[in-house]
Amino acid sequence: MPLYDFRCRVCGRTFEAMAPMDGSDGVCACGGTAERLVSVGKAYRADADWIDSVTDVVDKASPSPHVRAFLADPSRANYRRFLRGEKIRPMEAGEFRRPAARNDAVRREVRERFIARNGL
Incomplete structure (x- = not known):
């Protein structure tokens, strides 16, 4: 039971x-x-997957108050404070990472081949 x-x-x-x-x-x-009563056990966290991945990379020896607060209570609010303290901006919904910039020589060659292929 x-x-x-x-x-x-x-x-x-x-x-x-x-x-x-x-x-x-x-x-x-x-x-x-x-x-x-409707209750949730102490070991349950709905967001445990992403919290664990973040707490794994946090500098546990850091004396910064935002790091100490996040490690003491890894909630979404403390995660936002941690990001602000580390000067990291989280990605917004619909935002994606841009691909790495290409070499200018490669861009120039691609452009020249395009012009030659299409007779421009």
Whole structure:
């Protein structure tokens, strides 16, 4: 049986208890019925994939306050503060990385071949 959070309807106490998955109410120590609360475990983070990839590359020995705050609480808000502190601008929606600039000699040759091929 999984562990769930409950809140007593009589005394208001919040507690954890093992209960069947059928959604039934629990029983408090005071004898009152307790409603099951919607809760998320401490190990769950909806954005864990991207947070882990960022925290892997952060300088853990940095004394900067924005780095310390991000490592202490890797939330989206602290991630934005971390980026501002590091002077990094995140990509916006719809934005893409430009390809590396080509060599001018290559551009010139491509242009000359285009002109010759099309008789311009």
